[in-house]
Amino acid sequence: MAPRDPSEMVTLKIPRPLYERLGQLIEGTGFRSVTEFATYVLRDLASHPAPPRRAEEAPEAGRMTDAELAAARQRLRELGYL
C-alpha cells in the first residue's frame, strides 16, 4: 500500500496512560502501532449511526420506563421536593 500523503493526516491527543494501556492491549495482535489500532476502532465506530447527543435521548437513560419515571416523580412529591 502506498504511504499516505502527510498533509491528509492530523494529530489526535489522548492521555498518556490510555496510550500506554492501548500499547499493552495490542501486544501480540496484528496491529503494528497504537495509531493503527486507534484508527481501526474509530473507523469502525464512525461507520455506525451517530449516537444521541443528549443524555435523555440515550438508550441508557431510556431504561427508565414511564412507570419508573412516574414512580420517581411520585416519591419526589411525597418527600416534598415537587
Added chain:
Amino acid sequence: MIHPHGGRLVNRMVSGEQREQLAKRCGELPKLALNQRELADLEMIAAGAMSPLEGFLTESDYRSVVNSMRLASGRVWSIPVVLSAKSDDHKQLKSGDELALVDEAGRALAVMEVDGCYEVDHDYEAQMVLRTSDDGHPGVQYLRSISPVYIGGTVNMIRRPEHKDFVRHRLEPKETRVLFSTKGWNRVAAFQTRNPIHRAHEYLQKCALEVTDGLLIHPLVGETKSDDIPADVRMRCYEELISKYYPSDRVVLSVFPAAMRYAGPREAIFHALVRKNYGCTHFIVGRDHAGVGDYYGTYDAHAIFGEFEPQEIDITPLFFDHAFFCRMCGNMATTKTCPHGKEEHVFLSGTKVREMLGRGELPPAEFTRPEVAKLLAEAAG
C-alpha cells in the same frame, strides 16, 4: 441533562427473579461484613452515584487511580473506592468467585462477582492520594485500620442498606435528575459540605445561583472525624437557613451518603465527578476543599483541576477565594473582590467558633446567621 461520568448512569440494583436467585444463593456464599465507608460506597455504586464504577476497584484500576488519577480505561477517577479483606479466607478469593456483602447485622446486601484479590502498600497509597503518610491525618488512620489486601469486582445489590436518619432527604442520582428536569433547571450548581453553612458559604452558594438555574446543597452525612459537627445538627442548621434566607423554588437540600476521605485536592475532583452523576453542571470549590489540618495548600483543590482537560471532568468548577464579611465594604466579599486589610474582615476559624460556643457565646451575625448560631449553641450546650 448533563451526561453521567462515562456517559451512562450505572444501575447495579437487581430486581425480580435475578434478585430472588441471588438472595437465595447468599446463604451458601462466603460473607464479608462491610465497614461504614464501604457500606456507603456500595450504596453509591449501586445507585450510579459513582458511575462509571460498577463495583469496587480491580487491581489494574486501583493502581492506575493511585498513580495517575485515572481508571485503566484512561477515564478520570481520583479516589480509590476499595473493599478490604476482613479475614484470611477473603484473601483466598479468586476471579469468578462470588462473595456476599453483608451489613453489621449480617443482612445480605449485595453479591460481588470477584475479579481478584491484591495486596497494596498503604504508605504508598497514602502518599499518592492523601499527599502524606502522617499518622495524624484521619485518612491515614483509616488506612492503618484496614487490611492491605483489597478485593475487586462488580456488585449486584439485592437490598438497600437500612437508614433511620435523613430518610426524607435521601435521593439517588436518577431521582435528582428527574427532579432537576421537572423543575426545568438546565444549569445546577452543587455545594458539598461537611460543616454548618456560615455567611461565607451562603455567599458562595448565592454567587453560584446567580449564574445557574438551581442550587443543590448536598451535605456529606457519611463517616466524618469525631470533632466535626454531627450531621443531624448540621441538617437542622441547613433547614433553618434555607427556610429563612433562600428562595425555596431554587434550592434543593439532599444528603450525600459518602464518607469523608480528607483527601483535599483529589477529593475535590471526586466530589465534582460524583455531583455530575447527580445531574449537576457546576461545582463550587472553595478554599481548602476537603482539607484537614494544614496538609494541603489553601488553593490546591483549585489547581488540581488544571491537570485535566475540561471535557475530561465535564462539570464546571466554580472556584472561590476565601470569603468573609468586610466592615469597610459593608458586605460579604472575598480576597479577590475586597481591597481592605484583614483587620476589617470578620472571619472565625472552626476552632474559634467551637471555643465561643463552649463558653456559651454566639458568633457574630456577620459570621453566622443568628438562627444557625442558636442551633449550634444548643447542640454545644
